[in-house]
Amino acid sequence: MTIHPDGPPDELRAFARQSFGTDQTWITLSGGRSNRSWRLKTGAGSWVFKLFDADRSNRLFPNDPTAERAALQVLAGTGLAPDFQTSFATGTGICIVYRYVAGAPLRYTDAETIRTLARLHQVGAPKLRRLESTPRALLQQGRQIVAGLRGEGVKELDRCAPEPRDIPAGPSVFLHGDPVPANVLAYGEKRMLIDWQCPAIGDATADLAIALSPAMHVVYGAGALPPADEFTALQAYPDASVIERYLSLKPFFHWRMAAYCAWKVAQGEAVYARAFEAELSRI
Template sequence: MKEQLSDSSLLGFLETQLPEADWDNARLRPLPVAYTCRFWRLDVPGRSYVIKEFFPEAEDNPLFPTLPRQEADALAVLSRHQLSPELEAFAVSPAGTPVLVYGYPSPEHNEIDVSEAAALIGRFAALKEPGQGHQTVPAGYHEVLSRGDAMLAAIPQSRKAANLKRLRPQDNAVEQKPVERSLVHRSFCLGTILATGEGARLIDWQFAGLGDPVEDIVGFVSPGLATLYGLHPLVAHAEDMFLQAYPVQQTVQRFLEERVGYHWCFAAYCLFRHETLMTSNAPAARAYGRALEEEVDLMLRLRAR
């Protein structure tokens, strides 16, 4: 970024964007920085806001491009169905970067259990209202394997890539079928569920796309994704509870048949990021390396069953 967005300039900017009258009692504090954006939380009496400043050039990604406008479009639709917080603002910051603000009634507690998470993503999967302008993403066992192949082909000198290729599931292990695409979240985990005063809501829609709801089940049980969000992977009992509580058991059955393809593709993505970020962002590269190890360990456990 050409200019660092300071807390004071951000607060002045928010005063022009939000319909709050009691700015004297407003409290702005930074939250942990993610790989593609910075976060703040703004608290005023009875209401909370999260502010996301998107870093530039994060759109160029082989599996998870960061698309700020897409997140704004998703929030505008999904908040009407009590699936996401309300979109409060989407504008250009004083530093020239995209800034998105969502708001919600302040919660009394922040606990989310796996059954509540399953019900929330199940309601989202059943939603028929389409979002505007969403990308088309790999969907189904065979498409995700092909995307994983492409990412490994982009790092031909990687010795770890050669090892990961040996774990690649066989194409003929799952019958190829057409996929009925719908909007999927794609980074669904306990780290992307927000407790609000009106119940649980889904956040982080910048990676969403038209795909298969199976991917959101995979995300929730993925130990690699949990690791990237700074969470502990789900224990087996919690995974079982989530799958039992998911409203459409036909989707769960397809997940059980196809999950290894999605896990392998995500492992390929983690390896691609690990290799390509080594010189530009070593901490992020190490985080993706840990996520890769988690996904590989899971695939080995699944293979041993």
Template sequence: MTEAELRRFLCEQGLAGNRTGFRKLKGGYLNTVWRVDAPGVRLVAKEFAEPMTGTLFPNLPDDEAEALRRLAGLDVAPDLVGYWPEAALLVYEFVEGDMWDGDMPSVAELLLRKEAADPSGFRKVPLTSPNIIAEGAAFFARCQHMPASAPLPAPGVPALEKLSLVHTDIGVNLVGSKTALRLIDWQCPAAGDICEDIYSFLSPAFQILAEREALTSIEVDAFWQALARPDLAERYALLRPAYAWRFAGYCAWRAEVLTDAEICARYRRALGVELDYMRQPA
């Protein structure tokens, strides 16, 4: 939509008027996102691009709307205002505050709050090391150039006792601070392992793709101390090499198929650090 079309649509829904301001937000790789400022209220309007297949991060507007409904009242995500599938448009309340900048305990506490959400009905993602590694191999198979590395042997991982509603792409999709911290951009949620969300936050490649430096060992230690779940720390140590191999494959594929030289260089850097992360001792 153009700005005029979006204004007209939101006016018809009673969400905008003549005094409403519109500003396109930066940072998204795919969807078009607007900040909508009306007297007394600030909103975000997200117009979805076509759904994607063959990627780790499908673009699923119906699922984002449902995830925001499930997370209502948990102090985890923005509050849903409305969703119009026919227009591929989602509107939620604007989260006040700055982008997350290093408060590790707040992220740990948010992930624990998120565990109260019901994951039933969402797409399933792999839960075992062999299946996660197989996804990575499928991405590498699309590439013209394979790295010299190979996946580490897949250890046995205890059966998951509880599925979680996972975001799958946390990175730095975090706004606010302390108990007001919120996780945004829920367009690829899934029913899976909370360790997948922990990975998409701690992974150096996810941070680099968000144009940040990888987290330091001090920051990572602060996260685990705040989480205070040694069971998850042990499980994560077993799954981390598989997650890293899979995401390295994704980065290798993206670096070959995208056309923007700067973004491709970012994916190549992410690929290298992720292969190192795969080999990092537990």
């Protein structure tokens, strides 16, 4: 399959000609760290072609095109996600096609993003992976992520691991799974969630932890949210019991994310060294 330096592979071009005609303009979209995507402009409209890289899946952020398709289909017409069009197999991976949405990726999580996540959490979810967000589960997930790693980062994780305690799990809801700032489009006062390759079912606090994560703001935003801005955004969630549970679970979410950052550093992604420090600073 030929990949063009200024556009998509031949298989995507051929599919687009068959489905949308020959009047085509392709624009490479930036921002994604897991998959490649392009915007197709035609006389009839504008679409995103997202080509999945199966090698980019990991324990914390699975890269699952089947789950993304299921999520987009359930969310059709809600305004929470782009409108799904179709998907097809290529020689290098699955490609998902959805309607292009004109909007700007956020640089930080704001109150409207938290309200948007709350709306998602009220939608009935399709069949998806299940997340556990109890203190013991979060500690276990972090240890599994760094299993086999050595170095000062792992030693620091061992030193600052919070003591597990009993915090009852909340109701299971439909989770985006990866609501980092770059995966939220702002258009006017509204917010739309994109990049649905990690959806799940679990406690609403799991989405809040990713949305407010200092590390994810270092990697995908404008730097870690100041505590005051984090508090302001969090207060927009309409369920006080979820906020209270999130605040109780914060040290465990921070520790697990720090473990993920340590693993990413070991994979050669240098930006995660700063992200690691940002996350540890909040434990």
